[in-house]
Amino acid sequence: MWPEEVNSSASRIMRFIRGAMRMRSFSKLLRVKHWVKNILVAVPLFFSQNLLQMDIWKSTVLGFIAFSLISSCVYIINDIQDVDKDRMHPKKKFRPIASGKITVKSAYFIFAICLCVSITISYTIASMNAVVIVLLYLFLNIAYSKGLKNKALIDVVILTSGFFLRVVYGAVISHVEISAWLYLTVISGAFYLGFGKRRNEMQQQGNDGTTRKVLKSYSLSFLDKNMYVCLALTNMFYALWATSKESQAYFISVPLVMIIFMQYSLDIEGDSDGDPVEVIGQDRTLICLVLLYAALMVTLLYILRL
Missing domain, CATH: 1.10.357.140 (UbiA prenyltransferase)
Structure with a gap:
């Protein structure tokens, strides 16, 4: 009986492993x-x-x-x-x-x-x-x-x-x-992320179009310039949103947002492929800054109710 019990247990373990692998594949998909x-x-x-x-x-x-x-x-x-x-x-x-x-x-x-x-x-x-x-x-x-x-x-x-x-x-x-200022902040910030992603794809893969055809139409200079123009607009639109609030306490969040984007820029200037989720997930400093911003906004919006 003992060998049969071992085989049965091993079979259950293998089924569990195969099921876990299928779930992991579905999660990746x-x-x-x-x-x-x-x-x-x-x-x-x-x-x-x-x-x-x-x-x-x-x-x-x-x-x-x-x-x-x-x-x-x-x-x-x-x-x-x-x-x-x-x-x-x-x-x-x-x-x-x-x-x-x-x-x-x-x-x-x-x-x-x-x-x-x-x-x-x-x-x-x-x-x-x-x-x-x-x-x-x-x-x-x-x-x-x-x-x-x-x-x-x-x-x-x-x-x-x-x-x-x-x-x-x-x-x-x-x-x-x-607020219209928040909409503009999201739009310009998204352009910054998009150009940053293309920039790092070109830096890592070149612009021969082997893995992404559109990279042949871009240059690093173009992507760099437009990425940071969009970053400047993002900071400006966010600052305008903060100034539109009745309380001046929201000004505190403006330099914090600037620092968050500086840290993000530092990451994508390195070896990252520019994917926002990967960049944030691999940088503990950036995660802490984002959490600090979230805590600040919760305090201003929901605790102090400013």
């Missing part, structure tokens, strides 16, 4: 770690000082889930579209579809589920307005995947629109208005 970008849907609610209203808070949480699923749909389509190129990339070749861990047919099935759930949640919490936004986000990114990613500037514009649509979606589902 959905880019779960990139869902952190969708925290932007909570920006309108947070800055409106209504974060503690449970009914609105629940809608925002559901909206976060819905936008995370629609963003996963985009990642799935991109992986299917770029599977051949990904297999030649030193890092991307390990993605689930490129490596063969998930078939294209299975990926389409997962895409359909995520799309249906995202639309259902969006319609439930904010009617057709929210549905239109998630479908617009999906349409723009499919167009990006089908060819617009190879058009200089248009590729960065679409990347930027994703951040902007997240904030608009958050405003729609939470039924709150957001």
Whole structure:
């Protein structure tokens, strides 16, 4: 009996390991770690000082889930579209579809589920307005995947629109208005991140177009200049938002935001590939600065109620 029990236990362990590997592959396919970008849907609610209203808070949480699923749909389509190129990339070749861990047919099935759930949640919490936004986000990114990613500037514009649509979606589902200065801060900041990502891709891969065709249309000088122009605009728009508040206490956050972007710039000037999630996740100093900013804003908005 003992050998049979050992074999049975070993079989259960192997099934568990295979199940864990499948879950890890699904997680990579959905880019779960990139869902952190969708925290932007909570920006309108947070800055409106209504974060503690449970009914609105629940809608925002559901909206976060819905936008995370629609963003996963985009990642799935991109992986299917770029599977051949990904297999030649030193890092991307390990993605689930490129490596063969998930078939294209299975990926389409997962895409359909995520799309249906995202639309259902969006319609439930904010009617057709929210549905239109998630479908617009999906349409723009499919167009990006089908060819617009190879058009200089248009590729960065679409990347930027994703951040902007997240904030608009958050405003729609939470039924709150957001300052025009904050919208402009998000837009210019997203352009800064987009140009920074392209800059570091070119620095690491060159501009021969082997892994990303659009890099042939850019130069490091162009990307550097526009990246830091957008950074300057981001700091300026944020400062204008702070000055629009009744309390001068919000001025304290302006230099902190500047320092956060300086630290981020220091990172992407190094060996990073420019992906915002990777940059932030690998820099403890940057994480601490972001947490400090969050604590400051919670204090000003919700404790002091300024």
